[in-house]
Amino acid sequence: MGTAKAPADNYLLGPQRMRLQLSLMVNFFLLMALYSGVLGVLLPNQIAELDEGSKANNLALLFAVTSIFSTLATPIAGALSDRTRSRWGKRSPWIAIGSLFGSLALFGVSWMTSFWSLMVLWVMAAIAYNSMQPAMTTLIADRFAPESRGSVSGLVGAGMTGGLTAGTVVAGYLAGERVLAYGLFAGAVLVSCLAFVAINREPASDAMPRRPIVWGEFFRGFWISPKKHPDFAWAFASRFLIYMGYQAVAAYLLYILRDYIGLADEASNIAIANLAMVTLVCLVTSSLISGWLSDKFQRRKPFVILGSLIMGCAMIAPLISPDMGGMWTYAAVIGVGYGMFMSIDMALMTQVLPESALGDEGKDLGILTTAVNIPQILSPIMAAILLNLFANDYSTIFWAAVIFVFASAFCVMPIRSVR
Known part of the structure; x- marks a missing residue:
């Protein structure tokens, strides 16, 4: 167990490093904006318009099916990117092609008039976007020295967390202009990813030794023994x-505002955007400060643990005060905690990867990404079950979220290879 290694001459310095940092920040900002805007606002609105009575169950089904495919696509795409040989490098082809197919499918979603056609196109978009995401994440392990990954992760984390908020704001205000909203997200991600590949030329990989795929060995490689690699297992559990x-609350936030807080449909769209703006300020500030402090003190675990605990406290606020006052508190505190967690989590993940002479970082980081995707399957289903069992009492979702988030902090403590 140890830090993911890449040849030292692949690590970037000076203007190239800064350009890649900023490009990663922009790309992840837009990708997370797409996810939050589409999953948190546009799709819930579209699904509610198609069938108001079944909106909660249909949304849970959409999340579950999407996440099954995403969970499979992410580690497989990461493993295949490790083996990709081209003059554009190992990761760039996945970023360019994934963004193209994903954006075309996403724009098609805006024209769908049935739940099933909507789901098919969104699943296609999700597979494409999740195929390019591990390639972008692995560039942090490929191109940055371990001791500088905290600040890189902080900057990228600020972009990601800022994107999660900005996407909600944009989608909230454009919810009534569906085609424009979907087109804006799809076009922005496509242009950004193509520009990313063009201005951050990855070293060619076509001269590297080729790794033929032996399918049995290929699929066995996705099992990483918790006994042999306990830090990897604890990091996976913490993320999961x-x-x-977090996903249980985020997925149902629009319906929470309507059915728990009591806002009308139009007011809830505006409210989710306004709450997101409060979160944005806290997220970006927390991410940048946490990333800088993490590198300064060369500590990762304390920031991830504290971020988890703060997030749990945020989810208690709407339980104490089930009104907009509680939601404003939630929005601010979740921004501080999630910004701290996100900014350091990525750096910590790159430092618990199993050591490999084969260059399997893309596969291993893809596996860790499934710790985000699997909850997208399970948490909406869990939330839907809780709502059915407790007569649509949305407070049960917050109670479950508090338990999971606090438990996450305890899974970070046993990690030994990262301080």
């Missing part, structure tokens, strides 16, 4: 638990 809590 925190996203089980």
Whole structure:
């Protein structure tokens, strides 16, 4: 167990490093904006318009089916990117092609008039976007020295967390202009990814030794023994638990505002955008400061643990005060905690990867990404079950989220290879 290694001469310095940092920040900002805007606002609105009575169950089904395919696509795409040989490098082809197919499918979603056609096109978009995401994440392990990954992760984390908020704001205000909203997200991600590949030329990989795929060995490689690699297993568990809590609330936030807080449909769209703006300020500030402090003190675990605990506290606020006051508190505190967690989590993940002479970082980081995707399957289903069992009492979702997020903090503590 140790830090993911890449040849030292692949690590970037000076203007090239800064350009790649900023490009990663922009790309992840737009990708997370797409996810939050589409999953948190546009799709829930579209699904509710198609069938108001079944909206909660249909949304849970959409999340579950999407996440099954995403969970499979992410580690497989990461493993295949490790083996990709081209003059554009190992990761760039996946970023360019994934963004193209994903954006075309996403724009098609805006024209769908049935739940099933909507789901098919969205699943296609999700597979494409999740195929390019591990390639972008792995560039942090490929191109940055381990001791500088905290600040890189902080900058990228600020972009990601800012994107999650900005996407909600944009989608909230454009919810009534569906085609424009979907087109804006799809076009922005496509242009950004193509520009990313063009201005951050990856070293060619076509001269590297080729790794033929032996399918039995290929699929066995996705099992990483918790006994042999306990830090990897604890990091996976921590990520899994925190996203089980966070996704349960995030997926149903629009319906929480309508059915728990009591806002009308139009007011809830505006409210989710306004709450997101409060979160944005806290997210970006927390991410940048946490990333800088993490590199300064060369510590990762304390920031991830504290971020998890703060997130749990945020989810208690709407339980104490089930009104907009509680939601404003939630929005601010979740921004601080999630910004701290996200900014350091990525750096920590690159430092718990199993050591490999074969260059399997893309596959291993893809596996860790499934700790985000699997909760997207389970948490909406869990939330839907809780709502059915407790007569649409949305407070049960917050209670479950608190338990999961607090449990996540305890899974970070046993990690030994990262301080």
